[in-house]
């Protein structure tokens with residue numbers, strides 16, 4: 001269990017998407033779908049912040065998350081009709097969520113919480129099998145090469161903010177840089193709360209996020225049955241400007257489209273069990 005993600009009221013207080021990022025996402029979606037989506041999947045949906053956004057556009061929405069509390073809050077937030085959310089793993093989202101999604105959205109480097117590249121390939125294969133043939137997948141991730149360095153320092157700082165239900169809180173996340181052997185980005189994070197019911201006064205944790213070198217990402221996209229990259233945007237700027245899809249692009253939102261015939265079913269689960277916990281927090285630089 002991830003201490004911060006399991007406190008979904010806190011997560012929502014900090015990460016409700018701004019109007020600017022909503023507009024930017026809508027623009028990117030329209031650019032590639034030429035309309036707003038009919039069916040949206042967020043495979044690491046947390047308390048459903050992005051799913052709520054697409055309900056405004058009258059899309060049907062579905063999502064899963066490992067955190068029970070996040071899914072409970074998503075149930076409270078989303079209407080029963082047109083929304084389906086379940087506890088589940090993004091490596092293989094529950095079949096009950098359905099298929100034929102024309103938009104899959106998975107931002108803020110949530111995919112970096114997976115333990116290794118094969119988990120990402122499994123995830124992508126599973127998603128590809130659920131997508132409409134001309135659908136798009138907006139995927140936030142970090143492109144870095146082995147041996148790259150990033151400066152240690154604060155990547156997110158906000159608060160105090162009011163927490164729905166009472167009290168207030170502040171949050172600070174720092175990057176400790178890329179770990180030499182794994183090339184994962186190490187994040188250290190502290191939330192401080194006051195008068196928030198059933199909440200500890202301090203939540204402090206450290207976790208690693210996967211990053212992707214260009215060649216490995218290409219391999220993973222092919223291994224998953226095939227996705228082409230049809231767009232790349234700078235995730236550190238809420239206006240989501242276009243960015244070249246290349247080595248060392250950093251934190252980006254990729255626009256993926258399935259290639260070739262749609263996969264009939266997701267690839268089978270990898271047999272190797274990861275020794276790392278699958279829960280990490282994104283850097284949320286934007």
Ligand SMILES: C[S@@+](CC[C@H](N)C(=O)[O-])C[C@H]1O[C@@H](n2cnc3c(N)ncnc32)[C@H](O)[C@@H]1O
Pocket residue numbers: 002005015042043044045046047048049050064065066067070088089090091106107108109110113114278279280281282
């Ligand atoms: C940065 S949050 C994003 C939440 C949501 N997509 C949003 O934009 O507000 C990352 C989420 O990924 C979830 N998560 C981490 N590993 C997961 C996994 N293997 N399967 C499903 N969800 C996972 C966490 O519980 C957390 O809610």
